[in-house]
Amino acid sequence: MDILIKNVTLAGPGSEKSDADTIGIDRGRIAYVGKYEGKIRENGADKVIDGRNMIAMPGLANCHTHCAMTLFRNYANDLALEEWLFTKIFPVEQKLTYDDVYWGTMLGIAEMIKSGTTSFADMYLIMDAVAQAVSETGIRANLSVSPLRFETGNEMKVIDESDICVRYHRDWHNSSDGKIKVYLEVHSAYLFNEQQLKDAAMLAKQLNTGIQIHILETVTERRESIERYGMSSAEICHKCGIFDVPTIAAHCVHLSETDMEIFREKGVSIAHNPTSNLKLGSGIANVKELLDRNINVVIGTDGAASNNNLNMFEEMHIAALIHKGNLMDPRVMDAHTVLNMATASGYRALGFDDAGSIKEGMKADIILVNTDSVHMWPLNDPAAALVYSVQGSDVDTVIVEGKILMENRELKTIDEEKVKFEAKRCAERLLEGM
Numbered sequence: 001m002d003i004l005i006k007n008v009t010l011a012g013p014g015s016e017k018s019d020a021d022t023i024g025i026d027r028g029r030i031a032y033v034g035k036y037e038g039k040i041r042e043n044g045a046d047k048v049i050d051g052r053n054m055i056a057m058p059g060l061a062n063c064h065t066h067c068a069m070t071l072f073r074n075y076a077n078d079l080a081l082e083e084w085l086f087t088k089i090f091p092v093e094q095k096l097t098y099d100d101v102y103w104g105t106m107l108g109i110a111e112m113i114k115s116g117t118t119s120f121a122d123m124y125l126i127m128d129a130v131a132q133a134v135s136e137t138g139i140r141a142n143l144s145v146s147p148l149r150f151e152t153g154n155e156m157k158v159i160d161e162s163d164i165c166v167r168y169h170r171d172w173h174n175s176s177d178g179k180i181k182v183y184l185e186v187h188s189a190y191l192f193n194e195q196q197l198k199d200a201a202m203l204a205k206q207l208n209t210g211i212q213i214h215i216l217e218t219v220t221e222r223r224e225s226i227e228r229y230g231m232s233s234a235e236i237c238h239k240c241g242i243f244d245v246p247t248i249a250a251h252c253v254h255l256s257e258t259d260m261e262i263f264r265e266k267g268v269s270i271a272h273n274p275t276s277n278l279k280l281g282s283g284i285a286n287v288k289e290l291l292d293r294n295i296n297v298v299i300g301t302d303g304a305a306s307n308n309n310l311n312m313f314e315e316m317h318i319a320a321l322i323h324k325g326n327l328m329d330p331r332v333m334d335a336h337t338v339l340n341m342a343t344a345s346g347y348r349a350l351g352f353d354d355a356g357s358i359k360e361g362m363k364a365d366i367i368l369v370n371t372d373s374v375h376m377w378p379l380n381d382p383a384a385a386l387v388y389s390v391q392g393s394d395v396d397t398v399i400v401e402g403k404i405l406m407e408n409r410e411l412k413t414i415d416e417e418k419v420k421f422e423a424k425r426c427a428e429r430l431l432e433g434m
């Protein structure tokens with residue numbers, strides 16, 4: 001046994017009917033979940049963690065982000081999506097180098113690990129820099145790479161980079177001991193045209209992989225899609241074959257009955273990003289309706305330029321609250337549902353089916369949350385505490401595939417001060433004169 005966690009309280013998927021207080025981890029997988037007394041022997045473990053006053057839960061899956069946008073944290077606030085994206089974000093992104101994306105991603109990964117995220121979906125530029133950061137830090141990720149590059153200036157130039165996708169997929173898919181998966185990025189049906197959507201779907205099928213996409217984030221997108229295609233973004237994507245491969249569709253705020261039926265039928269996972277949708281004034285997705293249709297709804301923070309953090313505990317908290325208030329029904333989005341969306345369902349969306357719950361045989365992606373604080377005391381109901389009382393900074397220990405990435409809040413694979421220094425240097429250069 002590599003790691004033995006004892007005296008711990010379990011919560012989240014895999015813990016439902018268990019009186020277990022001990023987790024054993026061996027060769028990257030959960031080898032034992034049960035009572036401390038019994039077959040498990042402390043002296044057989046390389047490392048023993050005392051989980052007293054800790055909750056052990058599956059690590060969080062952040063199913064939609066643009067990690068390196070941490071560099072643009074708190075830049076360009078209080079603007080509508082279209083103005084924010086086209087006049088603020090795209091121009092500054094034209095200046096990005098490999099170095100910028102690497103350090104921005106390192107900063108985002110540091111923030112995610114420190115708030116309990118063990119896997120994430122990323123959609124960005126210069127994705128080799130992202131994969132380098134992911135593999136160096138040991139976190140799990142589904143990285144998407146775009147077959148088209150959009151150069152914005154006086155007029156938009158579109159450059160075909162499908163050859164880069166093929167090379168990137170060959171280099172990084174299933175790398176980092178299987179912790180990296182490569183999907184295609186199809187930014188949206190407003191940046192891609194019909195032929196480009198068809199080509200992207202075809203390329204994903206050739207590579208036998210999935211797609212990350214933004215769909216129906218705003219009412220403007222819905223209106224313009226109907227003007228341009230005669231149908232919604234979800235319908236045109238469906239027509240072009242996008243959903244024939246595993247898909248993570250971000251936002252999905254403005255859906256019709258037909259759109260929801262398409263997502264249900266095609267098994268599309270929907271990444272709900274409540275904070276970003278609130279901050280950009282986009283609206284509130286009808287998550288209850290999606291869950292009632294058995295659609296796999298998961299949670300994401302979106303990028304740090306529209307949130308403005310990557311804290312999944314905060315995202316769970318907001319996801320749990322807004323639907324109760326919006327629907328005037330406190331029974332919707334109960335704590336167990338929200339925890340499940342942020343862990344097991346999220347892992348499934350990212351294509352990592354053998355992790356995301358605390359069960360024997362699953363990959364050991366586990367976090368320990370400290371409950372020995374006044375705002376978590378007395379614990380009473382661990383699941384409720386994790387959704388309604390917790391702070392991201394309560395995360396004490398983070399384990400990904402049996403490897404400790406943080407212990408006692410100290411990052412083990414990231415030099416935190418160096419990352420802060422380098423990210424600030426990159427951000428200052430990028431935002432100068434903007």
Ligand SMILES: [Zn+2]
Pocket residue numbers: 064065066214250302303
């Ligand atoms: Zn996004």
